[in-house]
């Protein structure tokens with residue numbers, strides 16, 4: 084009997100976690116991970132905030148709520164086992180006015196239902212004890228929210244795959260996928276390879292790859308760039324852990340925050356501006372075909388009509404350091420423009436439905452022998468090990 088051949092498209096943190104898990108539950112399977120880049124974790128995995136979320140905000144019983152909670156526990160254990168930096172520096176969510184307090188109450192309720200460990204409500208005095216330079220009229224403190232090095236986690240998953248006999252095929256772009264009676268044919272560069280099952284974890288290209296197998300256009304990926312500033316070393320002591328605003332329920336992924344990094348630095352950001360290319364990390368990066376695709380997507384057109392004011396405000400913040408920092412200064416008033424320098428940027432693969440709504444939860448589509456991850460934004464990196472368990476349960480459930 085020949086062994087089962089399974090391919091995972093995408094060597095980001097989710098694809099690698101899935102391939103690693105398949106190796107654990109399907110002994111004897113031939114596992115191949117394909118990526119167009121020459122290194123693992125080249126895109127979202129290496130361009131994010133590095134926060135291991137505790138699961139405060141997510142709708143109870145949603146995939147995000149369940150998989151973030153389990154994923155954060157699994158990741159903590161994994162990092163300990165592998166000696167990867169993992170620092171439970173804690174997260175403070177700050178309310179600065181009465182309407183924030185109402186939203187903070189709602190988040191506290193959700194966080195309790197999500198069984199977030201150690202969560203507590205804090206008053207201004209306790210806020211100052213946790214973060215001496217921050218202000219707020221009320222706060223929620225999550226002491227177990229942590230930071231880690233997600234690219235190092237991805238590299239460790241890749242090592243596990245290879246150690247278990249799997250293959251990483253890097254620098255090879257998947258150009259086509261065809262469902263055949265005898266399997267799934269994947270065209271990589273100019274060669275065609277046949278697999279019994281395929282899992283698509285292609286991040287910013289997840290919609291394009293899923294469409295190759297005949298999946299719906301919906302939801303389409305709309306790339307949003309998130310830009311960061313970085314505190315100069317002399318100002319690192321302004322922030323001890325993680326300081327977040329109360330999220331606006333209409334724009335859950337917006338809200339510039341302060342993030343301590345495992346390298347000792349502190350980032351301020353990210354904002355969210357439309358990226359003019361799916362992998363457009365710089366403002367000047369521009370892909371006519373990517374942009375045209377976004378502009379043509381009815382979901383994007385509806386989103387833009389509804390939220391154009393917020394879009395313009397984010398663009399102003401992108402162009403003006405002072406405006407960007409004005410939003411951060413609400414939480415740390417002594418922050419000066421000269422305290423930061425430009426940092427990196429990431430591009431979020433945010434799925435948008437045809438009706439213009441942002442897909443909130445993780446979304447996975449089944450297409451016979453192919454399974455496609457269609458939306459895995461934050462807390463996707465935190466949840467990677469739990470997403471992998473979930474995907475393997477789905478992939479093999481009919482066996």
Ligand SMILES: Cc1cc2nc3c(=O)[nH]c(=O)nc-3n(C[C@H](O)[C@H](O)[C@H](O)COP(=O)(O)OP(=O)(O)OC[C@H]3O[C@@H](n4cnc5c(N)ncnc54)[C@H](O)[C@@H]3O)c2cc1C
Nearest residue numbers: 093095096097119127128131132134257286429463464465
């Ligand atoms: C600005 C920002 C901040 C974030 N902050 C956090 C955070 O603090 N905590 C958290 O948990 N999550 C965070 N996230 C989310 C997290 O980064 C993602 O959920 C996670 O990285 C998704 O992993 P992935 O493997 O799906 O995607 P990716 O890491 O993007 O990997 C997808 C891979 O698919 C490959 N690929 C695409 N097309 C092809 C093709 N045709 N052929 C071969 N390979 C292909 C790409 O090269 C890429 O390597 C953040 C994301 C961003 C952008």
